[in-house]
Each structure stands twice: as C-alpha cells, then as structure tokens.
Amino acid sequence: TxxxxxxxxxxxxxxxxxxxxxxxxxxxxxxxxxxxxxxxxxxxxxxxxxxxxxxxxxxxxxxxxxxxxxxxxxxxxxxxxxxxxxxxxxxxxxxxxxxxxSLLSQDCETPQLNPVMEPLSWMLGTWLSDPPGDGTFPTMKPFQYLEEVHISHVGQPMLNFSFNAFHPDTRKPMHRECGFIRLKPDTNKVAFISAQNTGLVEVEEGEVNGQELSIASHSIARISFAKKPHVEQITRKFRLNSDGKLEQTVSMATTTQPMTQHLHITYKKVTP
The missing domain is CATH 1.20.58 (Methane Monooxygenase Hydroxylase; Chain G, domain 1)
Structure with a gap:
C-alpha cells in the first residue's frame, strides 16, 4: 500500500x-x-x-x-x-x-516637534531638486545643479538642515552646507546658522510669514585662504508653493559685484 x-x-x-x-x-x-x-x-x-x-x-x-x-x-x-x-x-x-x-535606545520613538518650531514645520522632510536648479552670477558661467535637502528635528527648539548639491551629468559633489534654523519663541524671528564647504560660516536672520521665510546675512566669517572675490552679503527666500513644492532663491553681493540673484531651485518632497 x-x-x-x-x-x-x-x-x-x-x-x-x-x-x-x-x-x-x-x-x-x-x-x-x-x-x-x-x-x-x-x-x-x-x-x-x-x-x-x-x-x-x-x-x-x-x-x-x-x-x-x-x-x-x-x-x-x-x-x-x-x-x-x-x-x-x-x-x-x-x-x-x-x-x-548606551544613549540611543533601539526602540526609541520619533520625538515630537518642539512647539516653538511649529511655524516652520512646512520645511521638514527630504527634498530633491525638480527640475535641476539654475545658477548664475556676473563672474560665473551659467550652470545647473541637482540638490538633496534634509530638514529634520530631534525635539529641540531648532531644525537641523543639510544641502548637498551635485553636478547634473557627472553626479560629482558640488556645494555643501549644513546647520540649524532657530526661531525666537513667541515671535516670527528666525535665525539660520550655516557652515559651507567653501570655507564660509554665516548667520542669517529674518522672518517667517505663513509658508514663506525671508532671511539676510547678519554676520559672515571665512577661512583665511578663502577664494576671492569674497562674499559680503547673502539673502535667501524659502517658500512652499501651491503645488506643495519648496522653492529657494539665493542672492549675494561680493567685493566686486552688487547684490544679484545667484541661485534658484525648486524641490519636491520625497519623505516627510
């Protein structure tokens, strides 16, 4: 059987x-x-x-x-x-x-956004350039670039950010900067603290109104052998447009050129 x-x-x-x-x-x-x-x-x-x-x-x-x-x-x-x-x-x-x-628990929960930073919550997330950004300046040839942006928090009364740019064809790293965004409690006053791979360190201050942030350089420091002409002033504007995309416009003045738009880029959000 x-x-x-x-x-x-x-x-x-x-x-x-x-x-x-x-x-x-x-x-x-x-x-x-x-x-x-x-x-x-x-x-x-x-x-x-x-x-x-x-x-x-x-x-x-x-x-x-x-x-x-x-x-x-x-x-x-x-x-x-x-x-x-x-x-x-x-x-x-x-x-x-x-x-x-010993400090980081394996099962630790994502911290809650500090209430102080709520007016800037629309900036949080990982963003990718869409389309490539445009760069121009009187002393430079026009160029394009890709950029990845991370804006996050760890529950402190500040946001952490990093901007990483890449060549659109070769994907080689270009400009990079990282730092923190602080908001004065009970106001719309914002401070943007940035360190850049060009040897520039700056503090920009301004105001957030709705889903738009406008800031201008308050102080700039640089390494002793920074490339000339030196940057003397920077302004930035971030805004969340009607399509839910983040836009950034950067203007600057140097020792040889007056304030002129330098960069404009639009990002789409890829993660919260």
Missing amino acids: PQPAAEAVLGRKGDTDANPMSINEVIMSASGACKLIDSLHSYCFSSRQSKSQVCCLREQVEKKNGELKLLRQRIRRSDSQVRKLKEKLDELKRISFPYLN
Whole structure:
C-alpha cells in the first residue's frame, strides 16, 4: 500500500521543518515531489498499476524526501551563519560606539516637534531638486545643479538642515552646507546658522510669514585662504508653493559685484 500523499512529501515523523523553503533548489525539489504525488493519486484510482510501479514511485518519493531533508539542513546551517554574522556586527557596533549606543535606545520613538518650531514645520522632510536648479552670477558661467535637502528635528527648539548639491551629468559633489534654523519663541524671528564647504560660516536672520521665510546675512566669517572675490552679503527666500513644492532663491553681493540673484531651485518632497 503506498504512503499517503502528505506523508510522502513531508517524510517520516521528525523530518518536518517550520523554516520557509523559498530558495530555488527547494522549489525544484518540491515541484518534483508534487509530480510524484500526482502519480500516486492516479494509482489510487487505477487498479491497473503493478507492484513494481508502486515500488518505483515509492523509491523516487523517498529520494526526493532525502533531498528535501538535506536542503533543510543546509538552510539551517545558513541561518546559523547569518545569526553569527549579525551578532558579530552588533558586537562591533558596541565596541566602536559604546557611549552612543548606551544613549540611543533601539526602540526609541520619533520625538515630537518642539512647539516653538511649529511655524516652520512646512520645511521638514527630504527634498530633491525638480527640475535641476539654475545658477548664475556676473563672474560665473551659467550652470545647473541637482540638490538633496534634509530638514529634520530631534525635539529641540531648532531644525537641523543639510544641502548637498551635485553636478547634473557627472553626479560629482558640488556645494555643501549644513546647520540649524532657530526661531525666537513667541515671535516670527528666525535665525539660520550655516557652515559651507567653501570655507564660509554665516548667520542669517529674518522672518517667517505663513509658508514663506525671508532671511539676510547678519554676520559672515571665512577661512583665511578663502577664494576671492569674497562674499559680503547673502539673502535667501524659502517658500512652499501651491503645488506643495519648496522653492529657494539665493542672492549675494561680493567685493566686486552688487547684490544679484545667484541661485534658484525648486524641490519636491520625497519623505516627510
């Protein structure tokens, strides 16, 4: 009498495994076992099958069961290796950043936006240039650039930002800056603190009105070997347009040129 179909596929008691079988080899083996089950099913409803055919089918099923068992063992060994690698990585993280890991909980929740920063909440998110930005200035050739912007918070009464520009064709890094945006409590007065890879550090101040922020340089410092002509003044305007896109316009004055628009770019939000 042939084995029941389920027993033929699963093998003897104790051979079952709760691990999901998703690799190609298992699928192929399982497919072969299913074909054998179909053959056994046909036998059950046919009285013309010979004992030799039944024995042959039984041997093939047992062979497939053996192959499945070996594959399960290989998967268990692979899972074990993955677990060991993860444990080593976690150990390396603890060794490399022992103090930081003690401060950051693995299941910490995203902090709530500080109420002071609510008037600037429309700036939060990750933004990508769409289309590329345009740059111009009397002492430069017109150019285009891509830019990725991250504006976030950690629950403090400030926003954190980074602006990373790239060449539109080569994707090579271009201008970069990062810093903080602060808002004077109970007012619309804003301070924009920025450090740039050109060697410029500046504080810009201004006001936020609705979904528009206008700021101008309050103080500028630079490294001693900064490239000339030196920037003497900067103004910026951020606004959220009717399409939900963020726009930025930057103007500047240098030691040789009066205040002139330098950059204009529009961003689309890709993450909150």
